[in-house]
Amino acid sequence: MARATIRQELKNTRSASEAIITNIVTPHDTNYLGTLFGGTLMAWIDTAAGICAMRYAQTVVVTAAVDALQFAQPVKLGWVVTARARINYVGNTSCEVGVRVTAEDTQTSKSVHAASAYLTMVALDKQGTPCPMPPLLVQSDDEKRRQRAAETRRALRLALQRRTAAATKTSANHKPQQ
Numbered sequence: 625m626a627r628a629t630i631r632q633e634l635k636n637t638r639s640a641s642e643a644i645i646t647n648i649v650t651p652h653d654t655n656y657l658g659t660l661f662g663g664t665l666m667a668w669i670d671t672a673a674g675i676c677a678m679r680y681a682q683t684v685v686v687t688a689a690v691d692a693l694q695f696a697q698p699v700k701l702g703w704v705v706t707a708r709a710r711i712n713y714v715g716n717t718s719c720e721v722g723v724r725v726t727a728e729d730t731q732t733s734k735s736v737h738a739a740s741a742y743l744t745m746v747a748l749d750k751q752g753t754p755c756p757m758p759p760l761l762v763q764s765d766d767e768k769r770r771q772r773a774a775e776t777r778r779a780l781r782l783a784l785q786r787r788t789a790a791a792t793k794t795s796a797n798h799k800p801q802q
């Protein structure tokens with residue numbers, strides 16, 4: 625196998641594109657309860673997923689959708705928050721990135737699962753049009769399991785979009801006469 629192909633293939637793995645971002649919760653990041661504001665955490669999740677997908681696609685990406693966002697635990701002022709993003713699945717021009725967030729109280733060294741989400745990121749070319757991503761190299765049993773789960777979520781996501789679009793169209797057709 626040519627050296628360039630091997631180098632490219634090494635990039636097309638889950639671990640090569642992993643992105644980890646770490647922040648400390650400052651007073652500016654908190655809500656009136658003194659815990660981390662959800663919108664700030666969402667921005668950190670989106671940033672981590674964006675870096676991961678850009679690293680993988682080697683082009684600009686945009687966030688198309690965020691699914692299954694869950695805030696598992698409140699995060700307190702001064703805690704250290706780590707968002708870890710990894711590719712689960714690659715379609716044609718889109719991929720699913722899973723982000724898991726942990727929060728650490730450095731006074732006690734205790735770490736908790738704070739949040740998680742799945743983001744669909746789409747690669748764009750220089751004209752801003754969706755463009756193909758390299759195929760994902762899936763090797764381990766864990767990677768295969770994550771890919772299968774992501775495929776199921778993608779099918780459900782697309783089916784929900786189709787049904788929502790159909791329902792919106794139907795209700796628009798049944799507008800009461802003015």
Ligand SMILES: CC(C)(COP(=O)(O)OP(=O)(O)OC[C@H]1O[C@@H](n2cnc3c(N)ncnc32)[C@H](O)[C@@H]1OP(=O)(O)O)[C@@H](O)C(=O)NCCC(=O)NCCS
Nearest residue numbers: 685686687688689714715716717718719744746754781785
């Ligand atoms: C995301 C976007 C580029 C998709 O454009 P589009 O014309 O619908 O593109 P396509 O229909 O060709 O779909 C492209 C891919 O995105 C996926 N996609 C599009 N909309 C989606 C959605 N709402 N949820 C999940 N996936 C979606 C498609 O399934 C397709 O994936 P595939 O190529 O792997 O099969 C466009 O909707 C957009 O620019 N949205 C705004 C993005 C944005 O501003 N994000 C916030 C800032 S980063």
